Amino acid sequence: MLTSSAIHPILENAELRTQVSQFMPSLYHELDRSVQPMQQTCRNCKKCCDFASSGLNLFVTNLELAYFVINVPAVPKIITGRCPYLDENQGCTVREFRPIGCRTYFCAPPKEYSEQTLYENTLSRIKQFIENHRLAYSYTEWLKGLSEAPR
Ligand code: SF4
């Protein structure tokens, strides 16, 4: 399924937009609290946002993307292999709205940290919201999703 067709029903429904705008910040807030102890392991070198050099691949659900485009309507130029919201000096310019993968990834976490478990648990709550609202689900590579997302 194309990203746009999985996002349109959310963007076009005012009630759904409101519900997404309540659900996502609460989910992100909880997630950020869970990873707070890991923040000190990050040197803020920004390498993980440069996909070509880090080899990382960021994926997003349509719910993350819908919440993102509701709040960040400006479309920057998509540069292959690098997140367009990365600023060399400031780092991430969309921190408040960044997807789950950006929040859970740490390149040198303590051994007790399971990124996979946290990521999957968070994803299952996204899926539950989508199911409860009888929406279609899509999971897309970040840059592809951004380029296809309706604004
Ligand atoms: S998680 Fe690692 S690669 Fe990413 S900004 Fe922090 S130190 Fe750099």
Ligand code: SF4
């Ligand atoms: S949204 Fe922010 S944290 Fe995520 S890859 Fe882009 S610049 Fe990095």
